[in-house]
Amino acid sequence: MLIKRAPDLRWSDVTDRSLYLGRRRFLRDAGLAGLGLAAAGAGLSLGAPGCSSKEADASVPPPPPGAKLVGLVKNPALSATEPMTPFKSITTYNNFYELSTDKEGPAELAGTLRPRPWTVRVDGEVKAPASYDVDSLVKGLPLEERIYRMRCVEGWSMVIPWAGVPLAALLKRLEPTPRAKFVRFETLYDPAQLPGQSSGVLPWPYVEGLRLDEAMHPLTLLAIGLYGETLPGQDGARIRLVVPWKYGFKGIKSIVKITLQETQPPSTWNVASPEEYGFYSNVNPTVDHPRWSQKTERRIGEFGKRDTLMFNGYADQVASLYAGMDLRKYF
Numbered sequence: 001m002l003i004k005r006a007p008d009l010r011w012s013d014v015t016d017r018s019l020y021l022g023r024r025r026f027l028r029d030a031g032l033a034g035l036g037l038a039a040a041g042a043g044l045s046l047g048a049p050g051c052s053s054k055e056a057d058a059s060v061p062p063p064p065p066g067a068k069l070v071g072l073v074k075n076p077a078l079s080a081t082e083p084m085t086p087f088k089s090i091t092t093y094n095n096f097y098e099l100s101t102d103k104e105g106p107a108e109l110a111g112t113l114r115p116r117p118w119t120v121r122v123d124g125e126v127k128a129p130a131s132y133d134v135d136s137l138v139k140g141l142p143l144e145e146r147i148y149r150m151r152c153v154e155g156w157s158m159v160i161p162w163a164g165v166p167l168a169a170l171l172k173r174l175e176p177t178p179r180a181k182f183v184r185f186e187t188l189y190d191p192a193q194l195p196g197q198s199s200g201v202l203p204w205p206y207v208e209g210l211r212l213d214e215a216m217h218p219l220t221l222l223a224i225g226l227y228g229e230t231l232p233g234q235d236g237a238r239i240r241l242v243v244p245w246k247y248g249f250k251g252i253k254s255i256v257k258i259t260l261q262e263t264q265p266p267s268t269w270n271v272a273s274p275e276e277y278g279f280y281s282n283v284n285p286t287v288d289h290p291r292w293s294q295k296t297e298r299r300i301g302e303f304g305k306r307d308t309l310m311f312n313g314y315a316d317q318v319a320s321l322y323a324g325m326d327l328r329k330y331f
């Protein structure tokens with residue numbers, strides 16, 4: 001996908017051909033490479049959040065090891081029991097458009113991202129707006145390992161052992177005012193560190209949002225690591241959001257700003273392609289993407305497909321958040 005496909009190409013053609021041609025060559029041959037701004041300006045429809053099906057190939061070197069996180073406590077009660085996706089796949093098959101629109105590109109290019117030091121601005125409807133070094137921001141909050149399923153809207157999934165702090169714990173500490181109804185998140189904007197921001201493939205900076213009660217849900221995590229180590233750049237260093245019952249693109253990476261506010265914030269993929277991606281973006285196998293079914297998914301590393309579960313298998317825990325809402329209208 002990158003963004004657009006030529007009108008005579010079906011999604012399945014793009015996927016299959018990119019698999020054996022190699023994505024870059026395919027994009028070049030199809031005349032799709034570098035289409036970004038021009039295509040967006042021409043009003044062509046956007047593809048999915050991340051869109052090539054090429055898996056990490058053996059020629060991509062593994063990322064440098066992160067630092068071991070100390071004080072990490074497992075949370076089995078909130079963890080999936082399915083086999084975990086290998087570290088190598090989680091860190092070499094990525095969607096991070098600020099680095100690359102290829103799946104293997106972010107791992108190759110993440111060296112330009114400098115995660116230390118890392119400052120997060122917290123503002124809006126909180127008691128005391130301020131900027132924090134990320135270490136002091138999360139200091140003293142419970143640091144837990146949570147094994148979560150992640151379902152990308154493109155139709156693939158992984159099982160990832162995140163290390164992170166519950167967003168609720170941070171928000172409580174920040175003391176939202178009574179006017180706070182939503183939380184807005186913003187990714188770093190710095191084309192020197194995130195060279196993909198020189199292209200117009202998406203409007204930058206990437207932004208996302210949650211309703212305050214979604215943000216306060218016990219499953220919602222601010223991740224600073226995976227497999228017990230600090231987050232690699234390609235997975236969203238220094239800190240990223242993880243909301244396991246929503247499609248993966250809600251999990252905004254490399255966050256530098258958190259704003260509590262009264263109104264629903266815009267979210268990047270919804271702005272880019274509102275017919276295809278809503279604000280809520282809860283995993284829902286009964287609502288097809290306009291260009292493909294969401295009924296099944298392929299777990300990275302497995303062959304064949306498995307059924308996609310309502311709310312990605314977290315319905316017992318989160319369905320009550322949406323009681324009385326039309327999940328087709330508020331998709």
Ligand SMILES: Nc1nc2c(c(=O)[nH]1)N[C@H]1C(S)=C(S)[C@@H](COP(=O)(O)O)O[C@H]1N2
Nearest residue numbers: 049094095096097187206235248249251253
């Ligand atoms: N800033 C930013 N955040 C992002 C993205 C992105 O391109 N930019 N991609 C999203 C998508 S589509 C998915 S599926 C997940 C992928 O996370 P992973 O690469 O760590 O598996 O990150 C999400 N967060």
Ligand SMILES: [Mo]
Nearest residue numbers: 152153248249
């Ligand atoms: Mo995604």
